[in-house]
Amino acid sequence: MPAPHWPAPAATAPVTATVLLPGSKSVTNRALILAALADGPGFVRQALRSRDADLMVSALRALGARLEPVQESTAGVDWRVTPGPIRGGAHVDVGLAGTVMRFVPPVAALADGPVSFDGDPHARKRPMGPILDGLRSLGARIDNDALPFTISGPLTGGEVTLDASGSSQFVSGLLLTAARFGKGITIRHVGPPVPSQPHIEMTVEMLRAVGVTVDDGERDVWRVEPGRIAARDMTVEPDLSNAAPFLAAALVTGGTVTIPAWPVRTTQAGDALRDLLTTMGATVTRSPATSHTGTGPLPATSTSEITATQATDLAARGAGGITAAGTTDLVVTGTGEVTGIDADLHEVGELTPTIAALAALATTPSRIRGVSHLRGHETDRLAALATEINRLGGDAEETEDGLIIRPRPLHGGTFHSYDDHRMATAGAVIGLAVPGVEVENIATTAKTLPEFVQMWTAMLEAR
Numbered sequence: 142m143p144a145p146h147w148p149a150p151a152a153t154a155p156v157t158a159t160v161l162l163p164g165s166k167s168v169t170n171r172a173l174i175l176a177a178l179a180d181g182p183g184f185v186r187q188a189l190r191s192r193d194a195d196l197m198v199s200a201l202r203a204l205g206a207r208l209e210p211v212q213e214s215t216a217g218v219d220w221r222v223t224p225g226p227i228r229g230g231a232h233v234d235v236g237l238a239g240t241v242m243r244f245v246p247p248v249a250a251l252a253d254g255p256v257s258f259d260g261d262p263h264a265r266k267r268p269m270g271p272i273l274d275g276l277r278s279l280g281a282r283i284d285n286d287a288l289p290f291t292i293s294g295p296l297t298g299g300e301v302t303l304d305a306s307g308s309s310q311f312v313s314g315l316l317l318t319a320a321r322f323g324k325g326i327t328i329r330h331v332g333p334p335v336p337s338q339p340h341i342e343m344t345v346e347m348l349r350a351v352g353v354t355v356d357d358g359e360r361d362v363w364r365v366e367p368g369r370i371a372a373r374d375m376t377v378e379p380d381l382s383n384a385a386p387f388l389a390a391a392l393v394t395g396g397t398v399t400i401p402a403w404p405v406r407t408t409q410a411g412d413a414l415r416d417l418l419t420t421m422g423a424t425v426t427r428s429p430a431t432s433h434t435g436t437g438p439l440p441a442t443s444t445s446e447i448t449a450t451q452a453t454d455l456a457a458r459g460a461g462g463i464t465a466a467g468t469t470d471l472v473v474t475g476t477g478e479v480t481g482i483d484a485d486l487h488e489v490g491e492l493t494p495t496i497a498a499l500a501a502l503a504t505t506p507s508r509i510r511g512v513s514h515l516r517g518h519e520t521d522r523l524a525a526l527a528t529e530i531n532r533l534g535g536d537a538e539e540t541e542d543g544l545i546i547r548p549r550p551l552h553g554g555t556f557h558s559y560d561d562h563r564m565a566t567a568g569a570v571i572g573l574a575v576p577g578v579e580v581e582n583i584a585t586t587a588k589t590l591p592e593f594v595q596m597w598t599a600m601l602e603a604r
């Protein structure tokens with residue numbers, strides 16, 4: 142029996158909360174792959190615990206790596222990862238995780254036998270063709286052009302030409318494993334612009350951090366030299382894209398939300414929230430890290446409510462981020478009035494559901510552009526956002542590459558999530574200002590933030 146819909150709490154006062162976020166999905170799943178392919182045992186610390194991360198852990202174990210949790214706390218899990226020979230005969234469940242369906246097949250192509258892949262019903266609809274064709278041109282045999290499929294190696298590596306306009310993950314997936322291909326790889330993108338460049342930069346930076354030689358000097362061409370992947374002790378940054386709904390709450394309620402451990406320098410797409418939310422009417426400041434620096438799925442709390450145990454735990458985490466850059470608190474304050482935005486979100490598409498939710502509550506029109514690739518995400522996000530905003534009485538129009546959202550008073554009703562974590566949290570943002578919004582399948586937030594409901598409730602209760 143499906144779970145009852147979640148009554149999204151309406152805010153009765155401006156929020157004033159400090160929200161500690163767990164680790165980044167994108168960094169966690171890259172770090173786990175690199176550790177599993179490394180030349181010795183290593184650590185991935187403060188890793189996210191969520192459905193997508195758990196699927197990655199299971200996939201790497203099925204392929205022969207040993208992953209042992211050495212410590213688990215509110216900051217996430219510290220994994221000790223011991224690489225092993227890549228084992229064939231395995232089955233990989235990708236769920237609905239783009240990072241698992243695009244990053245693991247190149248690893249599987251190194252195995253000593255066939256590896257089969259499948260996932261959630263909608264995963265079978267997500268684009269896979271360009272990366273599977275790319276793997277074929279490097280020597281792999283694959284029996285389908287989408288999930289489910291079985292892949293058999295071996296791969297020698299070499300040159301690949303592909304169209305990555307549908308997803309940056311086609312490039313990242315090949316790059317992450319490429320040092321282990323006999324000839325390395327040269328990837329050439331041909332087609333409309335590749336979205337989500339920061340995610341490709343994240344891949345390149347993390348590869349360099351484990352000693353892999355990557356040349357990304359020419360636009361749309363990436364070269365990886367064959368060689369060893371060094372075992373390292375890596376620390377995962379907090380998930381800045383998952384900061385989006387919480388920071389949005391500051392704008393909607395005219396309150397203040399503080400996110401500790403915001404990296405001073407990062408490749409995460411969520412860093413763009415600083416500019417986007419400023420444009421939508423927020424004041425965004427950074428202040429020196431306070432005693433609660435760190436990451437972790439702690440409930441939102443006011444600073445004064447951080448317990449001694451939490452403070453010790455947080456202090457022990459030090460600077461977040463795989464590059465160990467410094468961090469600050471990010472402080473976002475809203476006025477209670479949200480201004481519309483005209484923005485090209487091509488590079489930071491995963492922020493679209495939150496920005497669209499804010500746009501639906503704005504007093505001036507918004508246009509979101511450059512995100513046609515969102516039709517291949519967890520659901521067709523452009524169709525889903527327009528449908529659900531309009532279902533609540535809003536005025537949202539799908540365009541070829543985005544959305545136009547005009548001000549119109551909203552009313553309560555069901556907000557469907559389409560098994561999409563970011564649709565579910567978009568419904569929660571709208572519910573802050575619109576009484577009677579019920580989010581269907583809020584549990585789908587477990588894809589990247591299993592504690593979402595607890596954190597959201599605590600944010601609203603904090604003073």
Ligand SMILES: O=C(O)C1=C[C@@H](OP(=O)(O)O)[C@@H](O)[C@H](O)C1
Nearest residue numbers: 167308309310336337340490491
């Ligand atoms: O590499 C990654 O970790 C991701 C890349 C992006 O994918 P697309 O380029 O398909 O949008 C992003 O939207 C996704 O949430 C995570």
Ligand SMILES: C=C(OP(=O)(O)O)C(=O)O
Nearest residue numbers: 237238239240491518519
């Ligand atoms: C597009 C997303 O996820 P995935 O990694 O499954 O592509 C997302 O998290 O917004």
